[in-house]
Structure formats: C-alpha cells, structure tokens
Amino acid sequence: MKKILLMLIMVVGFVYAKSFTFTAIPDQDETQLKERFSKLAVYLTKELNVDVKFVPVKSYSASIAAFRNNQVQLAWFGGLSGVKARLVVPGSVAIAQGYEDPNFHSFIIANTSTGLEKSETIPAGIEGKTFTFGSKGSTSGRLMPEYFITEQFKKSPNDLFKKVGFSGNHSKTVELVQSGAYEVGAVNYKVWKRELKSGKIDPSKVKIIYQTPGYPDYNFTARGDLDKQFGAGFTKKLQAAILNIKDEKILNAFPRTGFIEAKNEDFKPVLDTARKLGLVD
Numbered sequence: 001m002k003k004i005l006l007m008l009i010m011v012v013g014f015v016y017a018k019s020f021t022f023t024a025i026p027d028q029d030e031t032q033l034k035e036r037f038s039k040l041a042v043y044l045t046k047e048l049n050v051d052v053k054f055v056p057v058k059s060y061s062a063s064i065a066a067f068r069n070n071q072v073q074l075a076w077f078g079g080l081s082g083v084k085a086r087l088v089v090p091g092s093v094a095i096a097q098g099y100e101d102p103n104f105h106s107f108i109i110a111n112t113s114t115g116l117e118k119s120e121t122i123p124a125g126i127e128g129k130t131f132t133f134g135s136k137g138s139t140s141g142r143l144m145p146e147y148f149i150t151e152q153f154k155k156s157p158n159d160l161f162k163k164v165g166f167s168g169n170h171s172k173t174v175e176l177v178q179s180g181a182y183e184v185g186a187v188n189y190k191v192w193k194r195e196l197k198s199g200k201i202d203p204s205k206v207k208i209i210y211q212t213p214g215y216p217d218y219n220f221t222a223r224g225d226l227d228k229q230f231g232a233g234f235t236k237k238l239q240a241a242i243l244n245i246k247d248e249k250i251l252n253a254f255p256r257t258g259f260i261e262a263k264n265e266d267f268k269p270v271l272d273t274a275r276k277l278g279l280v281d
Contacts, residue, residue, distance in 0.1 A: 020050045020230065023067070024076035025060050027138065028191055029171045036253040037076075043250060047241035050230065059168075060137030064088065073226055074238065079104075079139035079217040079270035084280060086264060091224025094264050095239040097216075098256035102266065104217035105189045106140045106148075108210040109173075111180050116209045122152050123209055131157060132165040132182040134173050139217050139270060141170055145186035147273050148212050171195065178206040194255060216270060219262050 024037055037054040044052040055072055057063045064085045066072045077085055086092045110116040116123045134141020146157055157164050167173040170191035177185040195201050220242055226235045242259050274280035
C-alpha cells in the first residue's frame with residue numbers, strides 16, 4: 001500500500017512540475033480575453049511539450065500578485081504592470097512584445113455632445129469635464145494619458161476635471177463615454193479600433209479628440225527561475241515559441257501583426273514616468 005501511495009505522489013509531483021501557467025491583465029471584457037488566450041495556451045502546449053493553462057484574474061494587481069507568488073510563470077502585462085512585476089520578482093525578464101508595442105498610443109475620446117474636436121494637442125475645452133481612465137494600473141488607460149494631460153495643463157487630473165473615474169478596462173471606458181456617463185476618457189488605441197470594427201462604437205455618439213505620442217507598452221514577462229522549474233533552456237524555448245507565432249487566428253485575437261524580442265531596458269521610459277507620477281517607488 002505504501003509503495004502505491006509513493007508512486008501516486010511521484011506521479012502527481014511529476015504532473016505538477018510539468019504544468020505551466022500564465023495570465024494576463026484584464027484589459028478587455030472576459031469573452032475577448034478567453035478567445036485570445038485559449039488559442040495561445042493550445043499553441044504553447046504543442047510547442048513546449050508541457051501542459052499550458054491560462055489562469056484568468058480579476059484585476060491588474062491580481063495579475064502581479066499571481067506572478068509574484070509563482071501561481072503563474074508567465075504573464076501578458078502592460079508596460080506599467082510589467083515594470084511593477086519585474087520589480088517584485090527579481091530576475092524576471094521581458095521576453096517578447098507585439099510588433100506594434102514599442103510605439104503604442106492612447107486615444108482620448110469624447111462624447112459628441114461635448115462639441116470637442118480632434119486636434120494636435122489635447123483640446124482646451126476638456127477642462128471641467130467628467131473624465132474616466134481605464135484601470136488604475138493601466139499604461140495606456142491611465143499612466144501615459146495622465147502624464148500627457150499633466151504635462152500640457154500643468155494640473156493633475158483631479159484639479160483639471162470636474163470628476164475623475166476608473167472604468168476598470170478599455171472596453172468599459174468606451175461604453176461609459178459613448179453612453180454619456182462620462183464626457184471624456186482615455187483608451188488603448190488597439191481596443192478602440194477593435195470595438196469600432198466589431199460595430200460596438202457609434203461614431204455619432206463618441207469620437208477621438210487626441211492621440212498621444214508613442215510609448216512602449218505590452219509585453220510577455222517570464223519569471224527568472226523558469227529554467228530551474230522546467231529544465232535548462234526552457235526560457236529561450238518559450239521565447240522562440242512566442243516569436244514564431246504565425247497563426248493568423250492567434251495574432252488577430254491579440255491583435256498583433258507578430259511578436260518581436262523584448263528586454264527589460266525597453267520599458268525604462270514607463271518606469272521613469274511612473275516614478276514621476278508617484279505610481280512606483
């Protein structure tokens with residue numbers, strides 16, 4: 001009996017050791033996230049020859065906590081959440097990013113009832129309006145828009161706007177501004193384009209009034225102890241698998257035209273901005 005129990009423990013231990021989990025910041029609605037990452041999990045399972053599972057989380061901070069606690073070994077972070085995760089898990093590394101991610105953008109959008117029009121700078125008429133960011137931990141939905149707003153107006157959002165909110169994700173931001181619940185908001189340009197293409201945006205109700213300058217954003221970050229957990233060379237194998245994604249269904253689900261190599265230093269501008277705004281120590 002003892003021999004059988006020992007064998008069962010060994011089998012369970014083997015399965016556990018070979019289970020690779022990853023997560024992602026919840027920047028869009030759950031249906032879109034499930035579509036994106038279920039396809040990726042199937043692909044990585046085949047490429048890495050391990051059981052790969054996607055573990056959803058409810059918030060940006062939860063994604064960082066799961067990464068810190070080794071509940072997941074890989075995460076699709078935004079620029080800011082990636083910086084924070086790498087700070088709390090020494091040795092962790094950014095290994096890949098979308099082709100578009102080194103030069104990402106945010107849109108500032110407005111309900112058409114405001115009368116605000118698109119311009120090269122943030123329209124002065126934005127002052128005194130109600131404004132919603134996305135998640136408090138979002139790079140494209142909070143950090144960078146707040147930075148550009150503060151730089152132009154020399155005021156914090158709380159001093160500039162009548163009311164400031166946090167929608168929780170980009171899809172919700174579009175919904176809130178389109179409905180008029182908030183007059184203005186900041187949104188990831190990729191999500192805007194996807195929502196527009198899917199027919200969820202009514203241009204007669206909501207429009208783009210400003211596009212930010214580019215900045216580095218999304219990335220896959222891996223824990224530094226992957227080779228210890230899964231064998232020598234595993235991190236490089238994982239990186240190669242992501243960089244070699246050619247399946248249009250996976251790429252379109254992100255949406256990205258492809259993935260390129262990333263390194264921690266690429267996100268120094270995000271770290272510097274976060275420190276300037278007091279969002280990172």
